[in-house]
Amino acid sequence: QIRSGIAFAESFPERSESVESALVKMLPYSETLTVLGEVAAVQRVALYSEAAGRIVKVGFQSGELVDEGQLLIQQDIGEEQALLNAAEASLELANSIYKRNKSLFSSNAVSEEAYDKARVDLAKVKADIARLQSVIRKKTITAPFKGKTGIHQFEQGLVLQGNELITQLIGENEYLWVDFHVPQFYPVLENGSVVEVQLLRSTAGNNASDWASAEVVARSTQVDKENRSFQYRAKVSAKAFPAVVNSGVSVKISVGEKVQVATLPATAVQQDHLGEFVFLLKADKDSGSYRAERQNVVVMSKQAGRSYIKSGLSENQLVASDGAFK
Numbered sequence: 001q002i003r004s005g006i007a008f009a010e011s012f013p014e015r016s017e018s019v020e021s022a023l024v025k026m027l028p029y030s031e032t033l034t035v036l037g038e039v040a041a042v043q044r045v046a047l048y049s050e051a052a053g054r055i056v057k058v059g060f061q062s063g064e065l066v067d068e069g070q071l072l073i074q075q076d077i078g079e080e081q082a083l084l085n086a087a088e089a090s091l092e093l094a095n096s097i098y099k100r101n102k103s104l105f106s107s108n109a110v111s112e113e114a115y116d117k118a119r120v121d122l123a124k125v126k127a128d129i130a131r132l133q134s135v136i137r138k139k140t141i142t143a144p145f146k147g148k149t150g151i152h153q154f155e156q157g158l159v160l161q162g163n164e165l166i167t168q169l170i171g172e173n174e175y176l177w178v179d180f181h182v183p184q185f186y187p188v189l190e191n192g193s194v195v196e197v198q199l200l201r202s203t204a205g206n207n208a209s210d211w212a213s214a215e216v217v218a219r220s221t222q223v224d225k226e227n228r229s230f231q232y233r234a235k236v237s238a239k240a241f242p243a244v245v246n247s248g249v250s251v252k253i254s255v256g257e258k259v260q261v262a263t264l265p266a267t268a269v270q271q272d273h274l275g276e277f278v279f280l281l282k283a284d285k286d287s288g289s290y291r292a293e294r295q296n297v298v299v300m301s302k303q304a305g306r307s308y309i310k311s312g313l314s315e316n317q318l319v320a321s322d323g324a325f326k
Helices: 002-010 078-106 112-138
Strands: 021-023 025-029 032-040 044-048 053-058 071-075 140-142 165-171 175-183 194-199 212-219 229-237 248-254 259-265 270-272 275-283 290-296 298-303 306-311 318-320
Touching: 071 165, 078 112, 112 140, 175 248, 194 229
Parallel strands: none
Antiparallel strands: 021 318, 025 259, 032 175, 032 248, 044 165, 053 071, 071 140, 175 229, 194 212, 194 248, 212 229, 259 306, 270 275, 275 290, 275 318, 298 306
């Protein structure tokens, strides 16, 4: 009966499981550091009024893209324009008197005092004209460069006070700055080094944006006293990385030498009290299937659903991935 029972048990096929498989690939890899950064505009300016006056024209809408030199706010310059017209008329007279006295003075027909008075009167008129033109320019607020304006509440007829914020103007450029800090004990990033930037989830919606390459263009000349770090600035294409100014970003920096490591789907790596391991799949000639064999590994990091393994595997080995936990 015992022999019969053993034979009956051995008549069943060997237990098996279905799993996904993956080939081990060797790739260059370097240790990375991820820090927080902030998007900054290449051109950014806060425009303020310099003189008090009534608004007679508003030349832009909130959030509008404006061109360089476009009129934003025109304050009342009627009085200044009238005084300027009078000064320009006085300029013709003062200039004529000066030229006549200069000619007469060269032939000793007028006194030196009369010549000096004519010269001073001409200079005063020119100074009055320059002062009035300066006031007119202060009351005629234009865009210093092409960019997008902020939100405003200005209307025609409103009295604008001196030193009042008109708008924040953000330049329309082909690239953006990304500012970030790196602790001083990491290798110094030279100008031209490449880093990877990504919008934080809170600013990118439900899913974080793709990583974009940015080029380091500047480094602070001294270590920050408070956090013992260097500040860096990187340049990233605005088309490849359409981020809003002041958005928070993740910055990935290479801080180690490149080495060849094995890469696998993260689901292939298992862990127990003895450490991390994978299951090698070795062909069984008798059954035509595969047998799973445990192989201990040393994992360097896990990123974007993949594990980077420092040792324990070689290229093109077949490994169980999805379902390996079975």
